Amino acid sequence: MSLIEDGASGAGAPIVELRDVNKWYSDFHVLRDVTLTVGRGEKVVICGPSGSGKSTLIRCINRLEEHQEGEIFVDGVELVPDVRRIEAIRRQVGMVFQSFNLFPHLTVMDNLTLGPILVQGTPQEAAEAGAMELLERVKIPDQAWKYPGQLSGGQQQRVAIARALMLRPKVMLFDEPTSALDPEMISEVLEVMVELAQEGMTMICVTHEMGFARKVADLVVFMDEGEIVEAAPPEQFFADARNERTKLFLSQILH
Amino acid sequence: MSTTGSISFAVPRSAPRRDPPAREAGVLLWLRKNLFSSVYNSALTLLALWALFVTIPDFVAWAFVDAVWQTDDPAACRAAAGACWAVVAEKHRVMLFGTFPYDEHWRAVAVIAVVIAMAIVSVFKRFWSYWLFVAWLGATGIVLLLLLGGLFGLTPTGTHQWGGLPLTLLMFVGTVVGGMPLAIMLALGRRSSLPAIKAICIGFIEIVRGVPLITVLFMASLMFPLFMPEGLTIDKFLRAQIGMILFFAAYAAEIVRGGLQAIPRGQYEAADAIGLGYWQKTGRIVLPQALRIVLPALMNDIIRAFKNTTFVSIIGLFDVLGATATALEDPLWVLYALEAYVFIFVLYFVFCYAMSKYSERVERDLSKGRNL
Ligand SMILES: Nc1ncnc2c1ncn2[C@@H]1O[C@H](COP(=O)(O)OP(=O)(O)OP(=O)(O)O)[C@@H](O)[C@H]1O
Ligand SMILES: [Mg+2]
Numbered sequence: 212m213s214l215i216e217d218g219a220s221g222a223g224a225p226i227v228e229l230r231d232v233n234k235w236y237s238d239f240h241v242l243r244d245v246t247l248t249v250g251r252g253e254k255v256v257i258c259g260p261s262g263s264g265k266s267t268l269i270r271c272i273n274r275l276e277e278h279q280e281g282e283i284f285v286d287g288v289e290l291v292p293d294v295r296r297i298e299a300i301r302r303q304v305g306m307v308f309q310s311f312n313l314f315p316h317l318t319v320m321d322n323l324t325l326g327p328i329l330v331q332g333t334p335q336e337a338a339e340a341g342a343m344e345l346l347e348r349v350k351i352p353d354q355a356w357k358y359p360g361q362l363s364g365g366q367q368q369r370v371a372i373a374r375a376l377m378l379r380p381k382v383m384l385f386d387e388p389t390s391a392l393d394p395e396m397i398s399e400v401l402e403v404m405v406e407l408a409q410e411g412m413t414m415i416c417v418t419h420e421m422g423f424a425r426k427v428a429d430l431v432v433f434m435d436e437g438e439i440v441e442a443a444p445p446e447q448f449f450a451d452a453r454n455e456r457t458k459l460f461l462s463q464i465l466h
Numbered sequence: 467m468s469t470t471g472s473i474s475f476a477v478p479r480s481a482p483r484r485d486p487p488a489r490e491a492g493v494l495l496w497l498r499k500n501l502f503s504s505v506y507n508s509a510l511t512l513l514a515l516w517a518l519f520v521t522i523p524d525f526v527a528w529a530f531v532d533a534v535w536q537t538d539d540p541a542a543c544r545a546a547a548g549a550c551w552a553v554v555a556e557k558h559r560v561m562l563f564g565t566f567p568y569d570e571h572w573r574a575v576a577v578i579a580v581v582i583a584m585a586i587v588s589v590f591k592r593f594w595s596y597w598l599f600v601a602w603l604g605a606t607g608i609v610l611l612l613l614l615g616g617l618f619g620l621t622p623t624g625t626h627q628w629g630g631l632p633l634t635l636l637m638f639v640g641t642v643v644g645g646m647p648l649a650i651m652l653a654l655g656r657r658s659s660l661p662a663i664k665a666i667c668i669g670f671i672e673i674v675r676g677v678p679l680i681t682v683l684f685m686a687s688l689m690f691p692l693f694m695p696e697g698l699t700i701d702k703f704l705r706a707q708i709g710m711i712l713f714f715a716a717y718a719a720e721i722v723r724g725g726l727q728a729i730p731r732g733q734y735e736a737a738d739a740i741g742l743g744y745w746q747k748t749g750r751i752v753l754p755q756a757l758r759i760v761l762p763a764l765m766n767d768i769i770r771a772f773k774n775t776t777f778v779s780i781i782g783l784f785d786v787l788g789a790t791a792t793a794l795e796d797p798l799w800v801l802y803a804l805e806a807y808v809f810i811f812v813l814y815f816v817f818c819y820a821m822s823k824y825s826e827r828v829e830r831d832l833s834k835g836r837n838l
Contacts (some may be wrong), residue, residue: 273739301738301740302740313736316755375739375740
């Protein structure tokens with residue numbers, strides 16, 4: 212749908228664009244000629260075996276990792292080694308981590324309001340009102356004054372999602388948001404993510420939750436050894452994957 | 467819970483609340499458990515009892531029964547068999563205030579009172595606010611005014627006249643307040659990605675840690691003047707203060723660095739991801755967590771800084787210990803140095819023990835929850 216290789220431009224104007232991105236960890240070639248365009252409002256699910264470079268790829272989009280070749284554009288602005296521009300881009304991009312990474316010394320409320328107050332200069336009251344609104348949306352308004360250590364994993368991850376949404380980002384990145392959760396908590400996080408998708412958020416999501424991919428994804432991307440091996444809408448991706456490696460992977464995770 | 471027929475696995479009933487059963491107590495039990503639990507233990511207990519039996523009566527006789535508490539005549543002490551506490555009564559002004567002018571001692575007392583009062587107030591969490599900071603600024607102003615004089619009709623007293631407990635306390639507070647920010651900057655600089663900053667910080671820390679405090683003080687006292695432009699001299703007190711700050715900072719920097727290393731990478735990444743800049747990330751996310759982790763170790767270093775103030779007497783400043791040594795130069799009382807030093811020992815012990823108790827409490831609070 213929006214893989215630039217076939218020249219088709221998706222529904223929305225591109226908001227994240229990667230062109231021939233290459234990255235090495237010392238001499239290990241971790242991303243190889245990765246090209247991907249994500250339009251406004253699109254949802255992309257990235258899957259692939261462990262070590263295939265999925266995390267590295269999405270971490271390049273908000274410059275937690277630096278790519279060495281190729282170009283990455285976020286909302287039309289190219290990612291270059293310029294601190295100000297990187298910080299500006301990071302405000303457009305929310306990120307949710309596998310291990311939540313909440314700030315343990317701050318209350319849930321402070322975790323949420325820190326960004327708007329420090330980065331955008333939002334007055335505290337307005338920031339807190341915005342935070343409560345988001346906590347309602349992720350269904351834990353009653354946890355606002357607790358510390359992260361007092362919450363369950365599923366609640367922590369929902370706080371992390373709310374925190375990422377506080378700066379009103381244009382894109383949300385998720386790196387295996389449910390892999391560190393106990394099974395009974397996965398659904399409460401996925402539910403929040405599905406709602407977010409239905410509200411029209413642009414999402415790039417590394418996950419092996421194929422039910423989620425079927426439900427919300429516009430495009431499923433399969434990565435292996437640093438390459439995008441296959442990219443297709445979910446119906447096509449799950450029904451008739453073309454590549455042998457994709458088929459093998461699918462047979463392993465869909466029993 | 468099954469109550470089918472007459473077979474029941476749980477019998478519902480209600481029981482009134484009761485006190486817990488009395489624990490086996492009693493003096494004999496305690497003695498047996500703690501002092502005579504084995505042959506060795508019993509032997510050690512008996513040995514210790516014997517040692518106490520031999521020493522305590524003599525000590526009590528010396529320190530209390532036969533002691534001379536008050537006299538202005540050293541001959542009275544020579545005649546007595548016990549301790550001569552009169553030396554403390556006679557010399558306490560010099561011991562506590564050094565060379566500070568006699569008529570202005572009330573100002574020195576006021577300084578001690580202000581510093582101790584501020585320290586006590588600062589211990590209580592409920593006072594931790596912006597106002598406490600303002601109060602410290604105010605206290606600093608008052609202390610400097612009292613010690614320097616020259617305003618509001620107070621006789622000017624230069625730093626060369628400072629001495630005794632006010633000097634010790636000022637040197638200590640100055641060392642910690644000046645040294646902590648420097649330590650934090652050094653610790654951050656040591657992890658900097660800029661090679662020049664990193665090299666300077668590592669060089670400074672390693673050099674200062676590699677030499678004894680006395681050397682640092684001598685360098686501060688003798689070498690600073692060489693680097694200063696002609697005609698500009700820095701005060702001796704200030705030079706010693708700078709030396710103490712540098713020494714404290716080098717050690718504290720390594721402690722802070724340990725805390726920085728304990729912060730998981732995910733914390734930095736999460737701060738990056740919401741677009742915080744370096745100083746926001748460092749000030750709001752990294753340092754608050756890192757300092758909490760190393761607070762007990764830092765308290766240890768702070769207590770050591772208090773004891774290290776005694777070294778300034780080597781470069782000619784009269785802290786409590788130095789002032790006491792001067793007081794004992796009086797040939798009439800020189801025989802009773804032991805008593806004077808016992809007093810100084812108690813004084814230092816009170817301060818250090820209070821700090822150590824406080825750090826214990828902080829540690830307990832920290833281990834209970836994540837929040838201070
Ligand atoms: N900082 C690093 N230095 C060197 N090699 C790294 C670094 N980070 C990741 N790698 C390597 O790069 C490869 C890709 O890592 P990446 O984390 O992107 O994989 P992934 O697809 O997210 O895997 P997983 O499903 O296990 O999370 C792996 O082989 C990994 O060992
Ligand atoms: Mg990964």
